[in-house]
Amino acid sequence: MSTDTTVEKSGGSGVGPVEDVALYDVDHPAPLIEAPRKRTSKTPRATRGNFEMAAWLFMRLSGVVLVVLVITHLLIQLVLDGGVSKIGFAFVAGRWASPFWQVWDLLMLWLAMLHGANGLRTVINDYAERPNTRLWLKGLLYTATVFTILLGTLVIFTFDPNIR
Amino acid sequence: MPAGTLYRGREGMWSWVAHRVTGVLIFFFLFVHVLDTALVRVSPEAYDDVVATYKTPLVALLEYGLVAAILFHALNGLRVIAVDFWSKGPRYQKQMLWTVVGIWVVLMVGALYPVLGHAVREVFGS
Incomplete structure (x- = not known):
């Protein structure tokens, strides 16, 4: 294998000196390479959901409502x-004697x-790098969130003005 | 390089940082606030005892800080929505931030007496 014949053959064909022959021609077309993130039937279901988009939209919709609810509060x-x-x-x-303020506070709580929980989820995703740390922080966050929402809801619905 | 194209270290970045910090602070307060309100299910005395601490001068100062955090997060949140949904939002993000800061300053001055008045009277006598 002489050097100058290789140079001659590889000129413009994109074939390296090792192969020494053209890999693709009309009878042997190059394989089609798919776009890196193209979604196909082989893509796992979990990555096809729109959870992040829904979360993004929720932040904006709940944000507008919360501006009114919280500033009035x-x-x-x-x-x-x-x-x-x-x-x-x-x-x-006096306030919770009225269903209007009960609903107001319930909506504000939820x-x-x-x-806030989704905001903290974003913060954890951004700063906690080790998988274990992320898992524990999110577990703690979700536990505290569910606990607080349930406790607050229970308190609003079972409030007794004549407790004593 | 024209200053307007540099994101890092300018209005866009610092408002994002402030939005994050105030958001986390508000979330932690919210957690405590639901717990203290839950005391109404224990007894009127337990609730009134805890609320009494909210009326002390030091905590009044913290309340003023909480109001500051909530008002900034609320106003800047509306700005974020405008940047995302208004076609000219990104172009005016800087002007909108200074509008947010302006409204925030006015509201904070307005909240000075209602939130801190009783604390000032308590510390310096009426």
């Missing part, structure tokens, strides 16, 4: 009618907890 609790000094068991009893 701050106005009532901290600004109007004496601010924080008026708050006590009697004030809570949306804020889910919005």
Whole structure:
């Protein structure tokens, strides 16, 4: 195998000096290479969902609602009618006597907890690099979130103004 | 390089950092807040005892910080929505951030007396 014949043959054909022959021609076409992330029937189901998109949209939709719910909540609790000094068991009893404020607080609890939990999930995904750390932090986050949502819901629905 | 094309270390990055930090702080407060409110199921005294700490001058200062965090997160969140959904949002993101900061300053000045008034009276006498 002489060097100058190899150079001659490989000129423009894309065939390296080792092969010494053209790999592809009209009778032997090059294989079709699929786009790296193209979704096919072989793609696992889990990666075909739109969970991240739904989460992204949820952050924006719940965010708009929370702006109204939370700023009104701050106005009532901290600004109007004496601010924080008026708050006590009697004030809570007065508010939760109305189904309107029960629904208000329930909606605020659920949306804020889910919005916050998804935000923290993003933060964990960004900063916790070891798989084990991620697993434990997310386990802790989801446990605390479910616990807090259930506890808050229970408290709103079972509130008893005559507890004593 | 024109300054406007540099994302890192400018308004876009710092508002993102502030959004993250305030979001995490608010989430931790929310967790504690649901727990303290749950005391209404224990007894009126247990609830009133804990709420009494919310009325002390030091915690009033923390409440002012909480209001600051919530108002920034709320206003900047609306800005993020505008950047995502409004066709001219990305072009005006900087102007929108300074609008957010402006409204935030006005609201924080407005919250000064309602949130901190009672604490000032308690510390310095009425």
